[in-house]
Amino acid sequence: MKDPLVMAHVNMWAVLRTLEPLCELDDSARSLASPRRPVSIGINVRGGPQATLSFQDGACRMTRRNTGQIKLLLPSPEDFNRMVDGEKNPLPYAGFPRLGFLLKNFTALTDLLSAYLRPQPSDLEDRGFFERSTTLLFYLVAGALAAVANNDPLGRISAAAIPDGTIALEIQDGPCAEITARGGHLITRRRKAVSPRAYMIFSDFDAARGLFDGTLEAMSALAAGKIIMKGYIPMIDNLNRVLNRVPVYLQ
């Protein structure tokens, strides 16, 4: 069952956070994230997560505070989720001079993100697009892992069983994420893991894509060497339980 509050955390810390790498990977995104003066959007979900997205010099950065110039208030997690799904327009209550960025650039950025995360099959025939799309999916899943582990009731059971330490999540010769577990709480960072205690490595972009799309079954991929797991396996075993819950929120 999809819990609206968990969904709101996934939308914030996985979906919207993926705007950061989008601006690094895509030229048009970089352009959209280059306002004449820095712009920040604070998102306050009542009873849910709060964050600020800052756009400057072609880069996007998310912070865990609601300090944006443009302030968006979402009355409930359900409202926020509808906003992310494009079914509801948010009502800003501050930052009116910069609304143009919100209405044009931000909307174009989220549309672009959707195009990468829910691509047309024909788009994936372009290898460059395929790898960018898979990279963004990788970061989306990495972010969702922490959001689900920290908020979903079943995810929390799995997270509580993850021994403390750092897990390296990687696509070989591709994107990396560091997932740190401490007392059953997970934090995802978009970087190569420092001193990991366990590794989950996809052998290439195709293996990662197959797993994310559900066309590749994890255990068979493991048997075929398309996913490499090593180190302190109880960390990976329990992270995989969380990974099993992620599609509930991302489908």
Added chain:
Amino acid sequence: MNTYTYPKNDELLQRAARHIPCGVYGHQGPAEGCFIPIGAFPKFADHAKGSYFYDVDGNRFLDYMCAYGPNILGYCDEDVNAAARQQMELGDCITAPSYKMVELAELMCDTVACADWAFFAKNGGDVTTLSILAARAATGRKKIIFVRGYYHGVAQWTQRADAPWVLPGEVENNLLVDFNDIEGLKRVIEENKDDIACFISTPYMHGNFVDNVLPAPGYWQEVRRLCTENGIVLIIDDVRCGWRLDLAGSDHYYGFEADLLCLCKGIANGYNVSCLCGKDFLRGAVSSITYTGSYWMSAVPFAAAIACINKMKAMDGAQRHLELGRKVCDALAAAARENGVNLVISGEPCLFYLRIADDDSLLLHQEWIAEMVRRGVYLTNHHNHFTNLSLTDEDIAFTAQVANEAFQVLRSRHPEIYQG
């Protein structure tokens, strides 16, 4: 020393993956079996004899996993196989069960200290599940006390609520205590007064990924007392340890008596039969449960089990297992010491658990195990190992030689850890 390659194994695994979920599922497969890296391990056997198995590439392995326990006398033991062959000629799966079932039940009750009766099935999980059903039927209570880090099979009641195939209601009556923690057990009993059907545990903690823990002096006697005083059925899951420590049961080995004892792996030297032994007061509860399977009364495994038990008795098998286990552990410990590697060996010697403790990620351990396997000594990464009675001193010397070489490989790869 040459290291093995596995072209035919790998080709077969690809074929398997096309038609079998996971290729090889469960503990004998690359995923749950922790084949790290996958390329170091054989995936398919061709044949086995004594202490060795041979893979489809013709590589020979001195096998310390013993099919994860069942190989207790040695693969293809001639006496057990002869009994099985003889029974095969007479009939195996027949409409009426063979009289061999009665003979085996009598032998089990003569052999196992706590057994007033014996109930046969196929796998360990069949009888651990029956033990829970029996405890609930007998007590009218619903809660089960487990020891943290337990493994009692794969049925839903053994799982956690976060397993995608488990409904929360199937595990909502599961309680946890730590092994050797009498105060914790008392607390759980007090908090769930009159609602606990059973306490289920292995005779000692032989969990995976962690050093194995033996019972503290007096632990089991106090558990027994608490269970008796509170009307809790005491179930010992002896599926893994059974027969290797004591033919009378591992509860007998540790000086107490279980109400229900689950046996499987060692009973028939690899022929498929499991057994729940129990006290008289639970006979009626077990009789009342509808519980059966198509092959549970097959006669060949019964004949094999009778031959296996009699041979184990004749050889003083459990004592011999302990002696062999000590020799293997001593040899591995000496090789580690000579190479400056901190190898922790825990658990009972005939079920030894290994862990290189020089890093907390177990990566060094996984590297060493891979080098052992590539050189023909089959160990597994994070599960306890098993002895079998066909092991010889030459086999153990070979183990030490391979261990020494594998440690040297580890040292040469990691000068930052193993200096000098």
